[in-house]
Amino acid sequence: MTLYTKVVRVIKKILTSLQENTKQLKESFNDTTDFRVRKLKIGSSRSRMVHLIYLDGAVNKDSLQENVITPLLDSTKETITKYSLIEDVSENIIKIAEVFVVKEYKELTDAIVNGGTVILFEGIELGIIAGTTQFKERSIEQVTSERSPRGSRVGLTENLNTNISLLRGMVKTPSFCVESMKVGTLSDTEISILYIKKVVDQNVLAEVRKRIDKISVNYVLESMTIKEAIEGGSVALFAMYEDSERPDIVVSSLYEGKVVVIVDGNPYAIILPGLFISMFQAPDEYNQKYGRLMNRILRFIGFLLTIYIPSIYVVLANFYADGYPDKVTKSLLTNDELLPAFWTMLILIGLITILIDVTFRVPQSTIILISLFATIAIGETAVTAKIIHPTSLIIIAIAFLSGFLIINKQLGAAIATLRLSFLIVGNYFGSSGMIIVTTLLIIYMANLRSAGVPFLSPLLPFKLEELKDTLYRGKLEKLNNSKHSFPNDNDS
Incomplete structure (x- = not known):
């Protein structure tokens, strides 16, 4: 077995003075109170001074005691040279899987902050790092932010x-x-x-x-x-x-x-x-037979509804209300409310956004109270006082519920921005303005790149062989056996 030296950038060499090495390490950690130095004397004559340096709370003390301290104290072998001592301790005495012999001072500080134990000897300009890391961490738990009726029940952790x-x-x-x-x-x-x-x-x-x-x-x-x-x-x-x-x-x-x-x-x-199309996929689609076609189409329709339906309502109220019978206009669009359709939509979007944000931040015990208050304030009082039209509440409900169909939350910021943008464009420029902005949006999305891959791939540029897992989920056997490829700007 050969000596293994971990290579990092050179800053300062380890000194032969054990006291000076320990002093410098302690100063590097600004005399933090969880800095620990365990002093030992090893060998048959107990003449060799050893310092074990670590951070309290970052190491597994049971492992440190059983696999490092006890073997060092039990060792009675006297070594002739410093190199044979380092080799003997690192290869034969310490019972830890991860053991590194180092010669740079920076390697010592890096090891300590990562939960390792540094072993230094008097008169030797080398150090040994033992992997004794045990930071407190959250255990593997069920995923809560990406719930699915089928699929994996565990989630990643912070470690x-x-x-x-x-x-x-x-x-x-x-x-x-x-x-x-x-x-x-x-x-x-x-x-x-x-x-x-x-x-x-x-x-x-x-x-x-x-x-x-x-x-x-x-x-x-x-x-x-x-x-x-x-x-x-x-x-x-x-x-x-x-x-x-x-x-x-x-x-x-x-x-x-x-x-x-x-x-x-x-x-x-x-x-x-x-990729844009991947944001409409869900893990349960690969664990069940039904829904392989309709689920993704429904999510895409939900995406269109959540960004377009408030602005379509405003366009109908502002530009096309005269084309409908009075009964239809009063029932669906306007009935002498205090606020016009645009401001009604804008205020409701703001209030619902605040309500959703608040429910994630307040204690769970108060969520029901907040929901009840919002229902009375928005649903009952505003409609009864003829501040807003009842249909506007239905439109906003459809818009936000459609947004919840989309599993991938990375679209959330884009949806909020697009919904507001189309609302403003629809109010001032009508359906023509919305068509122009939609065209510009598609051109913009077609020019986006994710790690060099077109954002709208495989739709733009079109790749027929990749469509088997886009708007519908193809046969799993074919999907598993097929090799995926992504168009890239570097492709000739």
Whole structure:
């Protein structure tokens, strides 16, 4: 067995003075109160001084005691040279799976902040790192934000290694590759790029690598930093990625040749490329026979309803009310209400948006009270006082309920923006303005790229062989055996 030295950028060498090394490490951690130094004397004559350095709360103390401290104290072998001592301790005495011999000071600090235990010896300019990490983490639980009647019942967690282990249990092939790296100058955050080598789209993989390599930030607290870097810094109306905490969705994406990025400390996996048509797919469609055709079409209709129906109502009230009988106009469009249709829609959209946001932030015990108050204030008082037309409530209800049909929440921001935009355009420019804006929207979407792949693929550019899993779910046997490919700007 040979000595293994982990390679990182050189900052400062480990010194031969044990006291000086320990002092520098303590100063590097600004005398934090959870900094621990366990002093031992090992060997048959107990003449060799050893310091074990770690952060309290970041290590598994049982493992540290059983696999590091006890074997060191029980060892009575006297070594002749410092190198034979390091080799003997790292290869024969310590009973930990992850053991590294290092010579750089920066490697010691990196190991400590990541929950490792540093072992330093008097008179030796080398150190040993034992993998004793045990940060407190949330256990694997059922997914709550992406509920589905069928499919996986567990979700990803905030721990990167737990997530990779969970995915490896589902992707049992040696082609499953993990590329890990650290991002951040002030605080290193580990991120991993996951893909299946035999099926991954190489252009997408290269684009993801290139964009992540360009990230230069002090720290990464949330995965949004990585998402924005992957998007290329451009402000797009639609998210150029998918994210999910469902392992079945992540694994399915890997088999389709997509690339997955996981950030330590975040339970959501980033999936690339993020295509428009993929945002209408749901995991339960692959676990049941019915709904393989209608479900996605219903979601697409729901998408159109949620962004268009308020503006269509305003257009009918403003530009076409005179063309209907008075009875129809009073029943459906206007009946001398205080507010015109446009302002009614605008206020109701604002109130419903506030109500939805509030229900996610207030204590659960008050949600019923808030819902009851909103029902009375909006549904009863406003209609009775003839401030708004009753039909406007039905229109808004259809708009928001249709939006809930869409499983992928990444469309939420785009839906809200488009709904408001079409409402304003419809009020001032009528149906002609809406047609023009819709045309411009399609052109805009056709020019969007996710990791170099057209956002509207496989519809634009059209790829017939990829339509078997777009607006309908094709036969699973054919889907599993077919190789996916994505059009790319680099294709000739």
